[in-house]
Amino acid sequence: MAKSGSADSSVAVSCGSCSVRRLCLPGGLSREDIDRLEQVTRRKKVIKAGEALFHAGDPFDNLYAIRSGSFKSAVIAADGNTQVTHFALPGELLGLDAYSSKSHPSYAEALEDSSVCVLPFSLLETLAQQVPALQQQIYSIFSDELRQENEILMLLGKRSADTRLAALLINISSRYARRGYSANQFVLSMPRTDIANYLGLTAETVSRLFSRFQKEQLIRVSGREVTILDLIGLSELAGTHCSYDN
Amino acid sequence: MAKSGSADSSVAVSCGSCSVRRLCLPGGLSREDIDRLEQVTRRKKVIKAGEALFHAGDPFDNLYAIRSGSFKSAVIAADGNTQVTHFALPGELLGLDAYSSKSHPSYAEALEDSSVCVLPFSLLETLAQQVPALQQQIYSIFSDELRQENEILMLLGKRSADTRLAALLINISSRYARRGYSANQFVLSMPRTDIANYLGLTAETVSRLFSRFQKEQLIRVSGREVTILDLIGLSELAGTHCSYDN
DNA sequence: CGGACAGTTGAGCAGCGTCAATCTTGGTGG
């Protein structure tokens, strides 16, 4: 457990039996196609909390599919400022934005001990050329990323601080729900500073908002553990009456 | 010229002789592959200033490649608020974010009289399955869109108003330059309100900034015509020492 | 000539950032 490196962390895990297969590349694929996909997804990698999966500027060779844990990804400006652009959960893919420039424009860091599938993109590309359903799944993931980014833009564009935080809580809640976890109670894997950065706020403001939401009986908070008490109220605050993750 | 509709606007234009072919789907394709691509790009459409190319919720059948003119695309929240997410120039593709949900999550509106190639996605998909170079170009465009969105997130996240506007001016300048136009002098096709919305500001603030930039000898402005006088100064303000469009 | 719309400019205000002090938590080692 203490040994770092890229060895398998546990028993062999295949796509067909992976707990997040419906949300990941195998989504929509036949049994047979999934078997072929497994040639591409053999290599696993374990990343400890705080470690980087890849850095900005690293050459692009692989995509990474999150098996367990969670990551933040961020871009770094010339002046050293960073902007957190994603919080990624199991089943989601990291590294898609690196294809065109052949090097990663952003970096990804584990928020907790995590494991990923390493997907050599050249293999995936070749396989997708032969398996239309996989091709479509790749388009779908690309497209969905774009859609999600638009939603975030919406948030950062012209919304008040409380709206932003409410929207994030609802988003995270719905993403946990999709994975079969509780939608009402969860543990945030990221510190306040990351939440603040992601939302374009400061950690102090985020902290004050958590306190205020609690006072208004919208949520209960204790450190990183959040319980949603009034989903309707929170949704009204967020402005989007349904969650923005479909 | 006054006649609306979807007929060809002018003489037949093929990808091989299109002025934006290097920036569009044909990028990196062989002469032979471009010939095959033209089976997909036959249909053209003319859109007048202010008209929509597609609305949010429209079914997804086609991608659109801009041949001339420019567009804004925007998402609409449940509460009616909109957020401008892109200003699109010739050679760029519209509609990529619609694939996963099979309907357009955003809408696109012409900022000036424009024309586009209508690309039936099912045909494009089939052709890409047979032409690896086209497949790669599609990945590349998807990936680049993601990268660009990250840059915008960066901008909206934690930057002052003047930084945002400076960054937009540099971005637009560099995109015109890539297309062979002047990098120092151009006409903005969008009104102040759209710029403001895109940058997460108000029209008044944008207007004040234009005035201030002019007073500081960074640019010269007259309505929508902009001349960049001090690219270095503007870049320093923007924080990114190079343009963010490569 | 006049109406409509885009853009400019000004005055006042408030939401959120900044700075700083204090409180909690988890990890470490004696």
Added chain:
DNA sequence: CCACCAAGATTGACGCTGCTCAACTGTCCG
């Protein structure tokens, strides 16, 4: 087992940036 420390989180006071509201100017087009 507990004392200690460092990092994260909370809370408060204050000020600035950018929003709001409003009046005015310029320009295009009938």
